[in-house]
Amino acid sequence: MDTSGRMSSYSCPPESEGALSASPIEESGAVVAANGEEPLYFPSGDQQLFGWLHHAGGKDAPDWGVVVCKPFGYEALCAHRSIRGFAAAAAALDIPTLRFDYLGTGDSADLDPAADQVEAWTRDIAHAIAELRRRTGVARVCLLGFRLGALLATLAAGECQVDALALVAPVVNGRKYLREARTALLAAEAAEAVQASAGGSAAAESEAAVSGMEVSGYMLSSATTAHLATADAMDLEISSVTDILLIDRSDLPVARGWPQTLGAKGVNVEYHSLPGFVEMMVTAPHLAAMADGMLATTTQWLSRLQRAPRASSDGHATRGSASWAQRSPVLVVPGEDDSPRSALTERPALLDADAGTLFGIITEPRLDETRRRAVVLLNTGADHHIGASRMYVSLARSWARLGYHVLRMDLSGLGDSPARPGRPGNEVFPLDAITDIRCAVDYMRAAHRCGEVTLVGLCSGAYHAFRAAAAGLAVNRILMVNPETFFWPEGASVRDVQLSDLVHTPAVYRERALSLRNWRRLVTGQVDVAYIGKMFLRRLLVGVRFLARDLLRLVGWRPAWDLGRELERIAARGVRMVIVFAKGEPGIEVLRLEAGSAVKRLRDRLRVRLIESGDHTFSRSGARKVLEGVLSEELFARTDAGGRSLPQLPLARRENAGRQQ
Numbered sequence: 001m002d003t004s005g006r007m008s009s010y011s012c013p014p015e016s017e018g019a020l021s022a023s024p025i026e027e028s029g030a031v032v033a034a035n036g037e038e039p040l041y042f043p044s045g046d047q048q049l050f051g052w053l054h055h056a057g058g059k060d061a062p063d064w065g066v067v068v069c070k071p072f073g074y075e076a077l078c079a080h081r082s083i084r085g086f087a088a089a090a091a092a093l094d095i096p097t098l099r100f101d102y103l104g105t106g107d108s109a110d111l112d113p114a115a116d117q118v119e120a121w122t123r124d125i126a127h128a129i130a131e132l133r134r135r136t137g138v139a140r141v142c143l144l145g146f147r148l149g150a151l152l153a154t155l156a157a158g159e160c161q162v163d164a165l166a167l168v169a170p171v172v173n174g175r176k177y178l179r180e181a182r183t184a185l186l187a188a189e190a191a192e193a194v195q196a197s198a199g200g201s202a203a204a205e206s207e208a209a210v211s212g213m214e215v216s217g218y219m220l221s222s223a224t225t226a227h228l229a230t231a232d233a234m235d236l237e238i239s240s241v242t243d244i245l246l247i248d249r250s251d252l253p254v255a256r257g258w259p260q261t262l263g264a265k266g267v268n269v270e271y272h273s274l275p276g277f278v279e280m281m282v283t284a285p286h287l288a289a290m291a292d293g294m295l296a297t298t299t300q301w302l303s304r305l306q307r308a309p310r311a312s313s314d315g316h317a318t319r320g321s322a323s324w325a326q327r328s329p330v331l332v333v334p335g336e337d338d339s340p341r342s343a344l345t346e347r348p349a350l351l352d353a354d355a356g357t358l359f360g361i362i363t364e365p366r367l368d369e370t371r372r373r374a375v376v377l378l379n380t381g382a383d384h385h386i387g388a389s390r391m392y393v394s395l396a397r398s399w400a401r402l403g404y405h406v407l408r409m410d411l412s413g414l415g416d417s418p419a420r421p422g423r424p425g426n427e428v429f430p431l432d433a434i435t436d437i438r439c440a441v442d443y444m445r446a447a448h449r450c451g452e453v454t455l456v457g458l459c460s461g462a463y464h465a466f467r468a469a470a471a472g473l474a475v476n477r478i479l480m481v482n483p484e485t486f487f488w489p490e491g492a493s494v495r496d497v498q499l500s501d502l503v504h505t506p507a508v509y510r511e512r513a514l515s516l517r518n519w520r521r522l523v524t525g526q527v528d529v530a531y532i533g534k535m536f537l538r539r540l541l542v543g544v545r546f547l548a549r550d551l552l553r554l555v556g557w558r559p560a561w562d563l564g565r566e567l568e569r570i571a572a573r574g575v576r577m578v579i580v581f582a583k584g585e586p587g588i589e590v591l592r593l594e595a596g597s598a599v600k601r602l603r604d605r606l607r608v609r610l611i612e613s614g615d616h617t618f619s620r621s622g623a624r625k626v627l628e629g630v631l632s633e634e635l636f637a638r639t640d641a642g643g644r645s646l647p648q649l650p651l652a653r654r655e656n657a658g659r660q661q
Contacts (some may be wrong), residue, residue: 035418036091039348039359041331042100044127048331050107050361051100051128052416053135054087058094063310064163065138066090066302067128068099069149069156073218074619075281076105079146080384080415081426082280082290086144089299093306096136097144100128106386107346107361107393109331113212116223118152118174118231125156140164142243142305144298147171147281151231157238164305165238166245166298169277172254174228181215217389217619234261243268245301247294249277272297286382286428333397335366342366344400349407353432353439359416360385360409360440363400364448374450375399375635376440377408378461380617382426384415388458388617391624395456398628399635405448411436411464428460429488437468441475452476454635458617459484462579469570469577477576479631482616484587486563486594563591564598571605578607578634580627582614607634 038053056062068087070076076083083099090097102121104111111120129141142164145153150170157165171177212221220228234257244262248255250273259269276291283289335342344363351358377392379385385408386393396406413419413427420432430436437455444450454477455465462480469478570577581588591599591608599606609630614623 035088037088037416039350039416042127042131044103044124047103047109047111049100049103049109049124049127050331051098051131052084052087053132054091054097054099056091056094056096056136062094062096062136062138064095064140064142064302064306065132065136066095066097066142066144066166067125067132068097069125069143069145069153070099070102070105071147071149071281072105072215072220074216074389075147077383077386077388078283078285078288079281080285081288081382082295083146084416085290086295086298089295090144090302093299093303095302095306096132096138098128098132098135100124105390107331109333110397113219114221114223116227117221118155118224118227121152122155122159125152126160129156129160129162139310142166142302144168145170148177151177151233154233154236154238155231157241158236161240162238163240164243164245165241166247166301167255168247168294168298169249169281170233170246170255172233172258174231176254178213178225178228181213181220185213185215214621217617217621217624219621234258238267241267243305244270245298246271247297248273250275251277270301284381285384286426288382288426333363333400336401341368344397346397349409349443351409351439351443353412353436357418358409358412358436358439360407361396362448363396363406363408365400365403365405369403371403372448372450373404373452373454374444374448375404375406375454375456376437376444377406378437378455378457378464379409379411379414379428380458380461381428382414385410389619389621389624391458391618391628395628395631398632402632402636404635405444405450407440407444409436409440429463429492431490433464434468434471434473437464438473441468441473445474454479456481456631456635458482463488466577469575470566472573475575477635478570478578479634480577480579481618481627481631482581482585482587483579484585484590486566486590563594564596567595567598567602567606571602576605576637577602578609580609580611580630580634582616582618582623583610583612585616609634 036055036057038055039050040053041048041050043049066087068083070083071079087097087099101108102111102117102124103109104115104117104120108124111117125143129143132138132141140163141161143153143157143162144166145151146168148171150165150167151172151174153162153165153167154170156162212219213225214220244267246255246259246269248271253273255271256273259271262269274291274293274297276289276294279289280291280294281288331346333344333346335344344365346361346363349360349362351360375396377385377387377396380388387395387408392408396408399406410417411433412430413423413425414430417436419425419427420430423430423432441453441455444453453475455468455475456479457463457465458481462483463485465478465480466483466486469475567577579587579591588610599608611618611623611626611630614620614627618624618627
């Protein structure tokens with residue numbers, strides 16, 4: 001393991017059977033991707049933040065720079081691709097742009113759960129401004145804030161030198177934002193009320209709620225909610241700001257009165273009310289879309305801003321030499337104690353997979369770790385490499401403390417990995433996923449000398465882990481969480497009706513048939529009876545198809561898509577398989593239909609675990625804690641050469657409420 005603080009850049013070997021002989025290429029200093037984006041760490045006090053610097057393409061010293069202030073939680077996850085697009089568009093105007101993760105979010109260092117996040121994140125923005133000035137020498141800085149990030153940007157502008165603000169769908173009043181969050185929380189709790197008696201999750205969530213509020217799987221501390229309750233952007237003094245772009249959401253505008261207030265203070269304000277907020281920030285990442293109108297308006301405004309007379313040097317531009325600690329592409333994560341030797345390191349990794357470059361973050365165990373065990377975490381849907389509710393960051397750091405090298409990666413076209421030439425971005429089931437995963441597995445074996453490799457994925461990530469094992473990749477274990485499909489036809493769309501929909505929909509309608517309200521809707525013509533009938537018929541045909549498959553198996557005929565046979569082949573190679581389901585997941589029925597009796601025959605090499613609480617992505621903290629305990633138990637389980645379970649070793653602080661099926 002390299003301990004020099006250099007970022008790892010790795011070229012994969014040509015694809016061939018068992019090709020594991022390539023060596024990593026270590027480059028000192030910054031590594032800039034072909035698109036001009038540079039992953040980096042920089043300090044915020046005694047902590048470190050992760051960010052991406054989008055370099056300007058022009059040769060002249062830039063006058064303006066942009067710091068992107070992200071929204072919070074699920075909105076940041078949904079908008080990741082769009083925010084990257086905004087940053088790239090600014091850089092295309094020859095404006096260097098820094099986007100980064102606040103403390104306790106994304107790939108940055110963790111934050112004390114009791115801390116005032118508003119105060120900490122406002123301080124992070126100030127450090128990001130200083131870092132952009134130091135690295136690029138820009139004289140003037142514009143903060144580009146989205147939702148809660150817009151409020152944070154305004155707070156930061158009141159405390160440090162900021163020349164302009166571009167605020168997209170801004171949170172203007174913190175109290176109203178909390179009210180919206182509480183409404184969403186109550187709706188989520190009502191939807192999960194039927195699971196309240198399942199145990200495991202509710203107690204942990206109630207305990208967590210005492211210290212703050214959970215919003216779509218992301219925590220706001222009590223200190224944060226108290227701070228937000230008194231925050232109002234219209235009351236803030238931002239004397240250094242001369243220009244502001246306000247882009248309100250057209251469906252629910254909240255900033256109409258702000259331009260008059262700012263104009264009275266001598267600020268040049270440009271106000272727009274535009275559509276696109278819902279599609280960009282509250283639509284699931286695999287269906288989220290860029291708000292083209294908001295992007296075009298922002299780039300046009302930045303272009304006009306850039307054409308204004310250049311600022312005279314006032315001492316704010318601070319390009320120059322920096323300490324190694326500031327430029328280090330390594331994040332130091334505390335270990336089990338305070339000693340330096342127990343600390344973990346985390347660094348960006350650029351993997352060359354054929355024509356594209358894959359991006360990932362590798363978390364490495366303590367320096368004296370001699371066991372060479374690796375985990376590769378695969379994208380959940382179109383979520384980038386931090387995973388749903390930042391679950392992958394938590395797992396990576398937890399497992400690294402127990403001796404694992406953990407890579408959380410973005411497949412081609414997802415997160416921060418560019419799409420392959422000729423392919424669209426944001427493909428949940430990209431055609432070259434197995435090639436990407438092979439590159440990651442080879443990287444872990446060659447660059448980190450890991451003899452044992454485990455693939456872990458949720459939803460589509462579980463599918464990719466299974467397909468990689470079925471393709472014969474050199475993996476020892478696959479941990480699959482809530483898979484909904486095991487076969488994906490080329491050209492299929494995530495919008496198409498899938499087998500998981502067919503097995504799930506009839507059960508939903510059977511439950512609804514017990515509701516008097518739904519019968520009233522049926523009588524008044526508010527229910528599409530033809531659609532329901534079509535879904536039931538398709539479900540019946542699915543059952544007939546699988547019955548015919550089982551009968552043909554008896555006479556020795558094997559269909560092309562035979563999950564049972566593929567599971568047997570994977571097990572025969574000694575690969576241990578674990579599937580974890582949340583109660584009520586349609587994937588349970590999909591597995592039963594497609595695998596048939598193979599699940600029982602492979603019981604010692606294929607474990608199916610059921611967690612009584614939790615939604616599809618385990619967005620609530622209590623259920624997520626249970627899932628992490630189950631995955632850890634299965635990861636640490638000992639097996640023989642054939643992938644069969646051996647007696648379990650005791651685990652410290654075991655948190656397992658899952659049961660085996």
